[in-house]
Amino acid sequence: MQRLSVFMLLAGLTFLHGCTVYGIYKDQRLVDTITDDKTLSAGIKSELLKENFTGGWSVAVYSYYGNVFLIGEASQNVQNKALAIARRHKPRSVTPHWFAPAKSDVSDIVLATSLRKELIQTGGLSSTRIDTEVNAGRVVLLGVVGDDDEKRLAVRTAREVNGVTSVTNYLMLPSTQKRTTE
Known part of the structure; x- marks a missing residue:
């Protein structure tokens, strides 16, 4: 039973590792750059969610080559907080893209x-x-x-x-x- 568990764990890790390698292989950025970008966007998103406002959930955070993009539909207060938080992380640039409220026929x-x-x-x-x-x-x-x-x-x-x-x-x-x- 223990051998089966170890085998399943190794098989799962191999599969996950393959997915990671594929994703990195297809990305034009260096592995260190990808890591830096993921750390930057995760740090900003984490700080957004720590704030005492629910608007942190409505802001998506992306980073490429140290350039941060904030995307979402949020109140002016949340927009201002998100921009301030992102700038505290000292990215190369911060590009906000705020959607005005709208409705669509398609979800x-x-x-x-x-x-x-x-x-x-x-x-x-x-x-x-x-x-x-x-x-x-x-x-x-x-x-x-x-x-x-x-x-x-x-x-x-x-x-x-x-x-x-x-x-x-x-x-x-x-x-x-x-x-x-x-």
């Missing part, structure tokens, strides 16, 4: 699922590098893509999804900055 979950499906099925796109936020038909694309052609293809694909009313593009190209060691 955000259904639209996000349709969008993800189309991104996955579109040849020439590495959909694992593209993050999406959907709010009442409005789509925000974020991530690091290989080149301008892939960026244009992602935007065109998103615009063609039934129910999408607008697409905002924050897709970035791989950074050519050299890594420095301290």
